[in-house]
Amino acid sequence: MRIRLMxxxxxxxxxxxxxxxxxxxxxLYASSARPEITDLLGxxxxxxxxxxxxxxxxxxxxxxxxxxWRALRERFPDHPIPAGCFSTTLEYRGQRDVDDATGAxxxxxxxxxxxxxxxxxxxxxxxxxxxxxxxxxxAGEAFAPQGGIVTWAVEPGAEVNEGDTLAHVSDPATRRRLxxxxxxxxxxxxxxLWPFCLKGQSLCHVAGDTILRQGDLLSD
Numbered sequence: 001m002r003i004r005l006m007x008x009x010x011x012x013x014x015x016x017x018x019x020x021x022x023x024x025x026x027x028l029y030a031s032s033a034r035p036e037i038t039d040l041l042g043x044x045x046x047x048x049x050x051x052x053x054x055x056x057x058x059x060x061x062x063x064x065x066x067x068x069w070r071a072l073r074e075r076f077p078d079h080p081i082p083a084g085c086f087s088t089t090l091e092y093r094g095q096r097d098v099d100d101a102t103g104a105x106x107x108x109x110x111x112x113x114x115x116x117x118x119x120x121x122x123x124x125x126x127x128x129x130x131x132x133x134x135x136x137x138x139a140g141e142a143f144a145p146q147g148g149i150v151t152w153a154v155e156p157g158a159e160v161n162e163g164d165t166l167a168h169v170s171d172p173a174t175r176r177r178l179x180x181x182x183x184x185x186x187x188x189x190x191x192x193l194w195p196f197c198l199k200g201q202s203l204c205h206v207a208g209d210t211i212l213r214q215g216d217l218l219s220d
Contacts, residue, residue: 045106
């Protein structure tokens with residue numbers, strides 16, 4: 001499947017890998033190679049957040065189109081090697097955000113991007129403010145302190161401070177209720193869909209400007 005995907009996309013100028021998250025704001029993942037197009041995509045689609053990283057460590061499909069060009073520039077610094085295509089993963093909110101009006105607006109916004117990069121004519125103009133850009137390494141991950149039932153104190157889109165209570169996890173057997181503190185100061189942009197969890201399970205992510213992590217930056 002990976003080979004077939006690359007056969008169909010390796011020579012494209014723009015590669016859009018369209019997904020949806022569990023429960024989230026619209027957000028995207030992109031490299032630092034083409035910031036002007038990342039900005040344009042945010043203004044066209046209305047994405048709230050752009051998470052920027054050249055190599056996330058997760059073998060993401062979008063990075064397969066950008067990382068080789070970056071590696072070539074690093075290996076041959078004296079040669080004028082271009083940035084290559086623009087490639088991104090665009091997360092269309094969450095699994096429950098499905099209705100005709102939202103779908104129609106998303107389609108129109110996507111056509112605005114295709115028009116802006118010259119793929120189609122007669123498309124609407126970009127109509128949204130730029131997405132907020134933060135490093136992917138600044139996206140802190142909050143984990144469950146115990147297994148149990150998750151009740152959220154804040155919704156995706158909330159601005160939070162490090163240490164703020166994002167949710168509580170209640171163990172029905174022991175009746176113990178523990179808080180889930182925010183791992184960072186920034187924007188709560190995604191959370192898991194399920195109302196129950198195991199101890200140590202990832203529950204949500206907060207995007208901030210301070211680098212928090214290194215190595216593999218994508219969750220399993």
